[in-house]
Amino acid sequence: AICRLFFITRVFMKNIVVLISGEGSNLQAMIDACASGQISGKICAVISNNADAYGLVRAKKAGIPSFIFERKAYETYQAMDQAIASQIELIGADLIVLAGYMNILTPAFTQRFAGKILNIHPSLLPKYSGLDTYQRAMTDGETEHGMTIHFVNEIVDGGSIILQAKVPIFPEDEIEDVIARVQEQEHRYYPLVIAWFCADRLKEVDGKAYLDGKPLPPEDYGNEE
Ligand code: GAR
Numbered sequence: 001a002i003c004r005l006f007f008i009t010r011v012f013m014k015n016i017v018v019l020i021s022g023e024g025s026n027l028q029a030m031i032d033a034c035a036s037g038q039i040s041g042k043i044c045a046v047i048s049n050n051a052d053a054y055g056l057v058r059a060k061k062a063g064i065p066s067f068i069f070e071r072k073a074y075e076t077y078q079a080m081d082q083a084i085a086s087q088i089e090l091i092g093a094d095l096i097v098l099a100g101y102m103n104i105l106t107p108a109f110t111q112r113f114a115g116k117i118l119n120i121h122p123s124l125l126p127k128y129s130g131l132d133t134y135q136r137a138m139t140d141g142e143t144e145h146g147m148t149i150h151f152v153n154e155i156v157d158g159g160s161i162i163l164q165a166k167v168p169i170f171p172e173d174e175i176e177d178v179i180a181r182v183q184e185q186e187h188r189y190y191p192l193v194i195a196w197f198c199a200d201r202l203k204e205v206d207g208k209a210y211l212d213g214k215p216l217p218p219e220d221y222g223n224e225e
Pocket of ligand 1: 020021022023024025026027055099100101102120121122130147183186
């Protein structure tokens with residue numbers, strides 16, 4: 001019976017690979033959500049492009065194998081992404097989660113894993129794609145900011161949107177206040193979206209995101225728990 005249970009979980013549990021570059025607080029939220037059973041999936045590996053990323057410590061503590069691919073070891077981004085892709089295929093990942101991975105993936109990579117890559121971005125896309133989103137939003141005098149979870153395609157921060165969460169920016173805020181407010185939403189919603197994917201509820205078809213067979217609106221301020 002134990003053998004059969006093992007077989008069933010192996011068949012139904014999705015293999016997740018998480019790509020990081022730094023702190024790994026989103027990785028931690030996923031580790032916790034796998035442990036609590038919110039996500040029916042297994043983080044099989046963590047991949048970092050930065051050997052000093054604190055997320056690697058988190059992976060180690062959770063017993064997750066990690067792999068480092070540093071740009072300086074490769075002649076081109078293409079070569080680096082090819083090496084990462086081969087590693088991911090070796091692992092047999094069903095889902096690739098970008099969690100603060102601060103490299104732009106090559107089109108060859110995003111096309112190879114189309115519909116299987118998720119990213120989280122600290123802005124209400126399509127506003128503030130790219131870097132320094134908090135500073136730019138505050139300099140512009142925005143009264144709200146937020147985060148977007150989306151499928152990844154070859155356009156940077158341009159893939160189909162799955163879920164967005166808004167937070168206020170108050171006049172007296174320091175940048176740290178806004179970062180903390182956005183990250184609270186990230187840690188809450190990224191595990192939820194990954195849980196949807198692992199339960200086969202979330203799919204990308206023809207460049208559009210679907211949940212339970214229904215297209216998600218381009219701006220989706222989801223509140224389903
Ligand atoms: C997250 O806030 C994520 O939205 C952002 O990096 C942070 C990583 O934090 N990602 C991007 O800016 C991608 N363009 P973490 O390492 O603590 O999860």
